[in-house]
Amino acid sequence: MADTLGSFEQAVLLAILRLGENAYGRAVLNEVQTRLERDVAAGAVHATLERLERKGLLASRLGSGTPIRAGKPRRFYRIRPGGLRALNEARETVESLWRGLEWPLKGHA
Amino acid sequence: MTTNVTPPAWAETVLRAVLKPTDFATVSGDLLEEYRETVYPARGRQNADRWYVVQIFGFAMRSVALWGALFGFAEVARTALDWFVPTHDFSVRSAVSTYVGIGLLLTTGFWSAWRSGSVASGPVSATLTVIIGEIISSIGAAAMLVMFHDPRTMSAMEASGGLSEAFTLPIILVLPALLLGTLGGALGAAAHAKVRIDPV
Numbered sequence: 001m002a003d004t005l006g007s008f009e010q011a012v013l014l015a016i017l018r019l020g021e022n023a024y025g026r027a028v029l030n031e032v033q034t035r036l037e038r039d040v041a042a043g044a045v046h047a048t049l050e051r052l053e054r055k056g057l058l059a060s061r062l063g064s065g066t067p068i069r070a071g072k073p074r075r076f077y078r079i080r081p082g083g084l085r086a087l088n089e090a091r092e093t094v095e096s097l098w099r100g101l102e103w104p105l106k107g108h109a
Numbered sequence: 110m111t112t113n114v115t116p117p118a119w120a121e122t123v124l125r126a127v128l129k130p131t132d133f134a135t136v137s138g139d140l141l142e143e144y145r146e147t148v149y150p151a152r153g154r155q156n157a158d159r160w161y162v163v164q165i166f167g168f169a170m171r172s173v174a175l176w177g178a179l180f181g182f183a184e185v186a187r188t189a190l191d192w193f194v195p196t197h198d199f200s201v202r203s204a205v206s207t208y209v210g211i212g213l214l215l216t217t218g219f220w221s222a223w224r225s226g227s228v229a230s231g232p233v234s235a236t237l238t239v240i241i242g243e244i245i246s247s248i249g250a251a252a253m254l255v256m257f258h259d260p261r262t263m264s265a266m267e268a269s270g271g272l273s274e275a276f277t278l279p280i281i282l283v284l285p286a287l288l289l290g291t292l293g294g295a296l297g298a299a300a301h302a303k304v305r306i307d308p309v
Contacts, residue, residue, distance in 0.1 A: 024135075024139070025135060025136065025138075025139035026139040026140075026142050026143050029139070029143070030143075030147075041163075041164060041167040042136070042139065042140060042143070042164045042167070042168070043164065043167035043168040043170075043171050044167070044171075046132070046136055046168070047171055050132075062135070065138060066142075067112050068112055068141070068142050068145050068146060069138035069139075069141050069142045070112075070138070070141055072134050072135065072137055072138025072141065073134055073135055073138060074135060074138060074139070075135040
């Protein structure tokens with residue numbers, strides 16, 4: 001069984017998947033903010049990327065800088081097979097929890 | 110594209126102090142890009158600077174969260190001991206908690222400087238550790254006060270220095286944190302220069 005992913009970890013991994021070749025720190029931050037529809041701290045995304053890489057779910061490489069970054073390098077991320085497995089399992093878990101229930105939920109809370 | 114605007118230089122210095130050198134280049138590049146391309150054009154100089162400082166503060170707090178938590182829980186434990194197991198002689202407890210505090214602040218300074226290679230990260234990290242620790246300690250003391258305010262506990266609390274001590278310690282601890290952090294930072298930076306292991 002792959003690592004159990006938290007919802008923020010899933011948001012970060014899915015952002016990397018959507019961004020493809022262009023998945024570097026700032027792009028991931030913006031994609032996560034867009035999908036979650038709220039402001040997210042850059043530090044939270046950075047810490048998550050670092051943790052996922054340590055778990056072996058991500059790999060990274062350094063790319064070149066640009067003038068707007070004062071020439072500072074970008075770190076590009078890609079999902080490793082373990083990351084895909086973990087995402088698939090997370091999706092299956094959620095689907096299994098919802099199976100048999102009609103959505104949106106109705107009735108008295 | 111606005112490549113001529115720059116965020117506060119001191120904030121970048123703090124970021125350099127709390128991150129590994131390999132992370133600093135990429136993270137500060139990401140923040141600078143976001144600052145120049147999105148935040149500054151949309152919010153103006155003052156709000157963009159505020160955004161940048163908040164981001165840096167987030168990185169800094171995350172980098173010492175574990176040490177801050179340890180410091181805070183050590184203080185909560187000491188407060189609980191004094192309130193619920195009262196004594197007339199505080200000398201042993203004071204010595205133990207002082208040495209634990211010194212050890213934690215020295216270690217924080219050493220660890221962060223070893224990680225970043227910068228002596229400055231020692232005092233920065235130790236001060237942030239104290240801030241986090243004191244937030245935890247104050248919340249802990251307030252929670253204990255809400256749950257236990259019987260006459261016996263209140264009298265033990267007064268005998269151990271009173272409520273004011275539990276809440277004013279943060280201000281007193283900043284100076285020792287700066288000194289111990291600097292000492293630990295100097296040792297950590299020296300270790301970083303000698304032993305090039307990439308710590309977690």
